[in-house]
Amino acid sequence: MIKKIIMIAFLISYGSNAQTFNKVKLDSLFMMIESNNLGMGSFSIFKEGKEIYQKSIGYSDVINKAKNNKETxxxxxxxxxxxxATIITKLVEEGKLSFNTALNIYFPNIPNAKKITIENLLRHQSGLFNITEQENFASWIITPKSREQMLGRIIKNGTVFEPGKETKYSNTNFILLSYIAEDIENKSFAKILESRIIKPLKLKRTEYGKKIRSKNNEALPYFEEDSKWELIKNRTDLSGPIGAGAIVSTASELNVFFENLFSGELVSNTSLGQMMDTSTGMGMGLxxxxxxxxxxYGHDGAIDGFQSLSIYLPKEKLAVTYIANGVVMSPKNSILTALKIYFGIDNKLSEKPALTLKPEELEIYLGVYKGGTFPFEIKVTKEDTALIIHAKNGPTFPLEAYDKDKFRSxxxxxxxxxxxxxxxxILDLKGKRSEFIRE
Known part of the structure; x- marks a missing residue:
């Protein structure tokens, strides 16, 4: 565990001097996360609506050795x-709802329903108790839940402050917003999601979640213990969280969603501005x-061992997502480190810019090299335009060229x-030089 803490601290502080996007450095980051059991999942970057980088690491199903990939x-x-929040905002634009609509129009038995507005729910200012903090939540949420059962718990849990007086995150707010959307549209939240977002954006791997089917390239959740990934067996039945946390998707398709949201394809610029307004502490779904x-702007997520983060940088027109089904290094820290590499922040280590070699130019370096110092044996292979180092009893990582016959990580x-x-x-490891001979 101490080794992992040191590794995480190093990765968070790591930067590069690259002035432009460098794929090899990002490959190195995620290869390091994978080889040190710091995470499993998928990462994606979109620039101006186009995917410019995607990397998946680890397994969607450890026992069956099914690897995570772009479609997981x-x-x-x-x-x-x-x-x-996007669906609710669109209903407001269509005049089917108002941000000032009181909750009692739909659920008069909810405490403070006459005082709580749709906007209060969207901005986490309703004062309603967060249902996921209820005692024994983890044990009862794993079985199917009807609307009546969820409403019963919400009513029983009551409130923690007066509407509009504070901002406090509560999943209860978005469960209720889901039910309101269903009542207005007269169809299930799953069908609303499909008609309002999935079909218009032509998303193929995004849906209202069901029980996980690993044979359908759906990731199972894991936790790390003693350097091994252990399966999380008790999992949320998604009939409970509904619009607060029931969607499944891919990193790439989440970027498609955020790109379209911020480019004005899903709601108007005026409505988007309201969603982005965080003056009260939180925006509306952002x-x-x-x-x-x-x-x-963006949102994070955590459910049953899955952790995720999607962010959008409006000025740069950049969407970045990391979804993990096994976490030691959080998606937040993974994205922070990746963006340091992407933007070339912390100009410290490299004295020369990277070179791009053709795959055939790498052939002369391939083979197995043996030396008298750790790691004693190093296998050199290639993948596209990068040399890949496989250190015996050590890590696997890519190298980048920076001069004739010279490479670095x-x-x-x-x-x-x-x-x-x-x-x-000649291997130079933190200033210590050792000679290796190719067999």
């Missing part, structure tokens, strides 16, 4: 709330923050100089 579905937890002097503080005609390689 994950439970996205509370990122669902951004979808729900959180706002400043990252590296850049304004970001900034995260590992490794440099390698190859002498193809002499069948040898």
């Amino acid at each position: 579905k994950y439970r996205i937890g509370s990122i669902t709330k951004t979808f729900t 959180d706002g923050n400043v990252l590296y002097d850049k304004q970001i 900034e995260p590992y503080e490794v440099k390698m100089e190859f002498f193809p005609n002499q069948n040898k390689m």
Whole structure:
């Protein structure tokens, strides 16, 4: 565990001097996360509506050794709330609802229903007790729940403050918003999601979640214990959280959703501005923050061991998502580190820019190299335009070229100089040089 804490701290502080997007460095980051059992999941970056980077690591099903990939579905937890807020906002635009509509129009038995408005629900200012904090929540949410059962619990739990007086996150708010959408549209939330968002955006791997089917490339959730991924067997029945956390999707398709939301394809610019307004502490289905002097909006999610984060940078027109089904290093810290690499923040390690070599130019470096110091044996392979290092009893990671016959990995503080005609390689590990001979 101490090793993992040190690794996480290093990754969070890691930066690069690249002035443009560098795929090899991002590959190195996620290869490091994977090889050190810091996470399993999928990561995606969209720039101006186009995917410019995607990486999946670890397994969707550990026992059957099914690897996560771009099409793997994950439970996205509370990122669902951004979808729900979008649907509610669209209903307001169509005149079917108002942000000032009181909750008692739909659910008069809810405490303070006459005082609570739709906007209070959207901004987590209703004062309603957060149902996921109820005693024994984890045990009763794993079985199917009807609307009547959920409403009964919401009514019984009562309130914690007067509407509009505070801002406090509560899943209860978005469960109720889901029911309101169903009543207005006269169909299930799953059908509303399909007609309002999934079909218009042509999403193929996004839906209202059901029981996980690993054979359908749907990820199972895991926790890390003693350097092994252990399956989480008790899982939420998604009839309970509904519009607060029931959607499953992929990292790439979440970026499609956020790109379309912020480009005005789902709601008007005026409505989007209201959703982005965080002056009361939270927006409507969106959180706002400043990252590296850049304004970001988005939402995170956590359910049954799944953790996720989607963010959008309006000025840069950049959408970034990481969904994990096994977490030691959080999606937040993974994205922070990835964006440091993407934006070239913390100009420290490299004295020369990276070079791009053709795949055939890498052939002369491939093979197995043996030396007298740890790791004693290093296998060098290639993947596309990158050399891949496989250290015996050590990590696997890519190298980038920076000079003739010279390669490096900034995260590992490794440099390698190859002498193809002499069948040898000099390894520089944190300033300590060792000679390796190719077999």
